[in-house]
Amino acid sequence: xxxxxxxxxxxxxxxxxxxxxxxxxxxxxxxxxxxxxxxxxxxxxxxxxxxxxxxxxxxxxxxxxxxxxxxxxxxxxxxxxxxxxxxxxxxxxxxxxxxxxxxxxxxxxxxxxxxxxxxxxxxxxxxxxxxxxxxxxxxxxxxxxxxxxxxxxxxxxxxxxxxxxxxxxxxxxxxxxxxxxxxxxxxxxxxxxxxxxxxxxxxxxxxxxxxxxxxxxxxxxxxxxxxxxxxxxxxxxxxxxxxxxxxxxxxxxxxxxxxxxxxxxxxxxxxxxxxxxxx
Amino acid sequence: xxxxxxxxxxxxxxxxxxxxxxxxxxxxxxxxxxxxxxxxxxxxxxxxxxxxxxxxxxxxxxxxxxxxxxxxxxxxxxxxxxxxxxxxxxxxxxxxxxxxxxxxxxxxxxxxxxxxxxxxxxxxxxxxxxxxxxxxxxxxxxxxxxxxxxxxxxxxxxxxxxxxxxxxxxxxxxxxxxxxxxxxxxxxxxxxxxxxxxxxxxxxxxxxxxxxxxxxxxxxxxxxxxxxxxxxxxxxxxxxxxxxxxxxx
Numbered sequence: 001x002x003x004x005x006x007x008x009x010x011x012x013x014x015x016x017x018x019x020x021x022x023x024x025x026x027x028x029x030x031x032x033x034x035x036x037x038x039x040x041x042x043x044x045x046x047x048x049x050x051x052x053x054x055x056x057x058x059x060x061x062x063x064x065x066x067x068x069x070x071x072x073x074x075x076x077x078x079x080x081x082x083x084x085x086x087x088x089x090x091x092x093x094x095x096x097x098x099x100x101x102x103x104x105x106x107x108x109x110x111x112x113x114x115x116x117x118x119x120x121x122x123x124x125x126x127x128x129x130x131x132x133x134x135x136x137x138x139x140x141x142x143x144x145x146x147x148x149x150x151x152x153x154x155x156x157x158x159x160x161x162x163x164x165x166x167x168x169x170x171x172x173x174x175x176x177x178x179x180x181x182x183x184x185x186x187x188x189x190x191x192x193x194x195x196x197x198x199x200x201x202x203x204x205x206x207x208x209x210x211x212x213x214x215x216x217x218x219x220x221x222x223x224x225x226x227x228x229x230x231x232x233x234x235x236x237x238x239x240x241x242x243x244x245x246x247x248x249x250x251x252x253x254x255x256x257x258x259x260x261x262x263x264x265x266x267x268x269x270x271x272x273x274x275x276x277x278x279x
Numbered sequence: 280x281x282x283x284x285x286x287x288x289x290x291x292x293x294x295x296x297x298x299x300x301x302x303x304x305x306x307x308x309x310x311x312x313x314x315x316x317x318x319x320x321x322x323x324x325x326x327x328x329x330x331x332x333x334x335x336x337x338x339x340x341x342x343x344x345x346x347x348x349x350x351x352x353x354x355x356x357x358x359x360x361x362x363x364x365x366x367x368x369x370x371x372x373x374x375x376x377x378x379x380x381x382x383x384x385x386x387x388x389x390x391x392x393x394x395x396x397x398x399x400x401x402x403x404x405x406x407x408x409x410x411x412x413x414x415x416x417x418x419x420x421x422x423x424x425x426x427x428x429x430x431x432x433x434x435x436x437x438x439x440x441x442x443x444x445x446x447x448x449x450x451x452x453x454x455x456x457x458x459x460x461x462x463x464x465x466x467x468x469x470x471x472x473x474x475x476x477x478x479x480x481x482x483x484x485x486x487x488x489x490x491x492x493x494x495x496x497x498x499x500x501x502x503x504x505x506x507x508x509x510x511x512x513x514x515x516x517x518x519x520x521x522x523x524x525x526x527x528x
Contacts, residue, residue, distance in 0.1 A: 092337070094337075160372070162368060162372035163374060163375075165332065165335065165368065165372070166372045166374070166434070166437075167384070168332065168335065168361065169330065169332060169361055169365065169367075169368075170361065170362070170365070170384065170385040170388075170437065170438065170440075170441050171358045171359065171360075171361040171362030171363075171385065171389075171441050172358070172384070172385060172388045173358060173388075176388050185375065
């Protein structure tokens with residue numbers, strides 16, 4: 001018995017050590033490989049060089065990624081939160097709720113390249129929007145919608161029912177209760193869900209390959225123009241063998257942006273929760 | 280005796296299983312009516328049916344008629360009904376805002392915008408609930424920082440801001456200490472001059488102390504309804520006698 005417990009424990013510790021080691025190695029390796037190119041100029045300059053991207057910086061890709069992500073968050077986050085509100089506070093029919101939840105789970109299961117293809121054939125070609133931030137934003141929005149919806153729905157369900165019931169018992173309408181109590185009370189979870197969704201969108205390459213991301217563009221200025229994006233830039237640098245150090249540098253920046261956003265989201269949710277419990 | 284709420288053959292079922300059967304009862308105006316009975320006898324269900332909060336629970340169905348001043352409550356818009364028939368829950372549920380914002384929550388919904396008027400109403404209702412003196416210096420502080428008894432009085436004061444005609448209280452003292460209970464009982468005796476109070480309680484002594492009328496429920500049926508002296512001193516039914524002498528309680 002003692003021997004068995006020892007084995008289970010060692011297995012657990014070893015697994016944990018292995019996972020930690022892999023993550024540390026990954027970060028360390030990318031940092032060491034990309035380190036030399038990471039200068040102030042790398043953040044602020046545009047790609048340059050005889051083969052474009054072999055020198056210079058990635059500023060348009062950083063800005064482009066932020067634009068794609070912001071578009072996706074607006075187009076995906078708002079319907080996601082609204083769907084969650086409907087399911088928790090308005091939907092009376094069990095059947096309808098099951099169907100909607102099934103649809104959302106299925107969206108979550110669609111491979112992102114298929115979403116890219118869908119946005120390409122519908123928005124870029126059939127509707128004639130062309131390759132632009134908007135077309136890619138729609139593909140990314142569909143991708144992150146289930147991600148945000150599930151988190152929002154969980155937050156709404158975990159709200160103490162006594163709060164909403166008290167508001168109804170005062171004769172207040174559901175919409176007033178939602179605006180004044182539900183949304184403020186769940187703000188921490190909603191913001192962290194949206195930021196995590198944004199990280200997910202920022203790291204995705206497939207949905208914007210055909211729909212709005214390009215190898216080179218100036219700073220993004222309009223929703224109807226294409227733009228650069230960090231993951232796509234990384235892919236092209238590697239696929240075309242332009243510059244390995246530049247690729248690692250880009251990877252490092254992408255990882256740091258995503259990691260930082262995750263960290264901020266966790267911090268914000270925690271602080272909101274504490275404020276909620278103490279206030 | 281003037282009545283305000285009348286139940287006619289009310290049967291309530293949860294997923295087809297009856298929780299209350301064939302209840303007919305009239306609640307007198309400006310009196311405290313206590314609803315007593317063992318746990319699970321349908322007291323809370325009855326309260327929730329009277330302001331249609333039961334509709335928020337899937338699977339609950341109400342048959343028969345519930346009349347508020349002669350109007351079928353199902354024909355009134357639910358928001359108007361809930362404004363006229365306020366409900367305070369067993370566990371105090373203040374909103375996670377300041378005391379002042381808790382008090383103005385419903386008032387703002389009803390369109391009271393004038394700051395002076397809001398302040399006057401907050402003061403009036405808190406005074407009615409016997410809480411104003413205790414909290415007047417910290418109206419801007421979180422309501423969650425109040426003690427349990429204060430929170431419950433705040434919830435009652437908050438229910439009063441909707442200017443209800445009837446106040447339904449679902450075991451408001453079950454989680455409170457003796458001093459808070461005394462404060463709430465004193466408040467209820469004062470409130471009955473203006474409001475009709477229907478109080479669900481498992482505390483027979485409390486019903487005896489403050490109720491003008493008492494209804495005894497058992498197994499989903501109304502067993503006995505009477506003036507407090509009559510019900511407590513000469514219960515007509517064996518079940519009531521058994522409950523009052525502590526067989527069920």
